[in-house]
Amino acid sequence: MSTLKLAKIFKALSNENRLELFLEIMKKNETCFETECGECFITDIIDSLNIGAPTVSHHLKELSNAGLIITERRGKFLVARINAETLEVASAFLGAKPGQ
Amino acid sequence: MSTLKLAKIFKALSNENRLELFLEIMKKNETCFETECGECFITDIIDSLNIGAPTVSHHLKELSNAGLIITERRGKFLVARINAETLEVASAFLGAKPGQ
DNA sequence: ATAATACTTCGATATTTGTCAAAATGTAGA
DNA sequence: TCTACATTTTGACAAATATCGAAGTATTAT
Numbered sequence: 001m002s003t004l005k006l007a008k009i010f011k012a013l014s015n016e017n018r019l020e021l022f023l024e025i026m027k028k029n030e031t032c033f034e035t036e037c038g039e040c041f042i043t044d045i046i047d048s049l050n051i052g053a054p055t056v057s058h059h060l061k062e063l064s065n066a067g068l069i070i071t072e073r074r075g076k077f078l079v080a081r082i083n084a085e086t087l088e089v090a091s092a093f094l095g096a097k098p099g100q
Numbered sequence: 101m102s103t104l105k106l107a108k109i110f111k112a113l114s115n116e117n118r119l120e121l122f123l124e125i126m127k128k129n130e131t132c133f134e135t136e137c138g139e140c141f142i143t144d145i146i147d148s149l150n151i152g153a154p155t156v157s158h159h160l161k162e163l164s165n166a167g168l169i170i171t172e173r174r175g176k177f178l179v180a181r182i183n184a185e186t187l188e189v190a191s192a193f194l195g196a197k198p199g200q
Numbered sequence: 201a202t203a204a205t206a207c208t209t210c211g212a213t214a215t216t217t218g219t220c221a222a223a224a225t226g227t228a229g230a
Numbered sequence: 231t232c233t234a235c236a237t238t239t240t241g242a243c244a245a246a247t248a249t250c251g252a253a254g255t256a257t258t259a260t
Contacts, residue, residue: 003123007116014111015218019103043236055219057238076227076236087194094191115248143206155249157208176206176257202260209254216247224239230232 001089009090012066017051018059024048025069029082042078101189109190112166117151118159124148125169129182142178 013019028040046056060080063069067086072079113119128140146156160180163169167186172179 003119004116007114007119010110010119011114014107014114016104016107017218019107019110023103046236051218052220053237054221054239058218061238073226073237078237091191091194094187094194117248146206151248152250153207154209154251158248161208173207173256178207204259205257207254207256210252212251213249214247215249217245219244220242222240224237226237227235229234 001093006090006093009066009068009086012062012068015059017049017055018062021045021049021056021059022063022068025063025080026082038081040080041074042080101193106190106193109166109168109186112162112168115159117149117155118162121145121149121156121159122163122168125163125180126182138181140180141174142180 013022024045025040028045029038042056042060046053049056051059060069060071060078063080064071067083069080070083072081113122124145125140128145129138142156142160146153149156151159160169160171160178163180164171167183169180170183172181
């Protein structure tokens, strides 16, 4: 994994509102009960964020572009799910703890 | 850990040159042989980065500010070491893999 | 005391970023 | 088809950021 790609992943998580958005998607991904497993309807979480729809759309594109989420249109709605692979790459990088 | 604090950590790693700087510090921290364990003399790595000293100084402050490194003046030189605690917090956050 | 080295601060600047309102697009339902 | 709803695109703008050169500070060596 190139540092450029890695930096892009971290950049996608570097804005508070975007991170919050990502966390909401994560949260929905964990509760696999009501909806189909591991999916998050953006329309369901948009009100819990303190930014407008255009900004959410923009942030989603950045998260998607960094490979952190995968989005898919489901009729009128947009569905997002976590891309665990990317998450693991970033986690592994940070987890390479030094000095012990 | 607040999302604001977490976002700050990721922001510190979001710039390619700053990430590269952080990686160099990590690398030096791993090789505990020649120098005292877990330390990195900035003067030894500054030439391997493609940015000037003022910018390095600025980036170091951001990494330090995010709690990712701890710096200390050793006479004429500046020494940096990884703050494993912060690294683990961020890693744990990303490691909270969904859907499995 | 002077000079050299290592780093920091300051001031400037070009670029990137986050955000919004307004308009556009896509989709489903009446 | 007309309307309502969900999302995206566009255009704009203020704020943040990355970077540099020049000047400043601290420390060591001569």
